[in-house]
Amino acid sequence: MTLQVRDTCLCLHSQRAARAVARRFDTALAPLGLKNGQFSLLMSLNRPAPAPTVGSVARLLAMDRTTLTANLKPLERRGLITVAPDEKDRRARRLSLTAKGLALLEQAVPIWIATHGAIEQALSFDADALRDQLNTLAQVAAASDGG
16 A cells, blocks of 8 residues: 555645745745745735735636735745735735846746746756646545545
8 A cells, every 4th residue: 555655646746846846945035034935925915006916816827815824924024025915904904016026026037937947948848738737626526525
């Protein structure tokens, strides 16, 4: 059974690939003091008004709100984002990039482009097909767990 799980488990294989890709981006973004997850979070806030809510960003990044909130704190301490109550619903919080956050993101994007390009170029298969399959896998898994 151990060998069957090792050789066939979709969860194991997808986690192993995700960790390897994450480490590659972490290394590339380290000179800017960013991790790959922080880059993704900052990029998710790089949009026109109105500023997104914590809930909408959590859904986009497939994170629970508690984990997202914990990941926001260091970015807020660095002055890269602001977290403010929604004007209409004081229970909701809206997230915005600061000028400092946008400037850091502008430095990070060329690093992301180069790293992403190198990874895609090294693949022996179609990256678009992989993305489609990963999206399908995420939808199937979410549907079966009630998510």
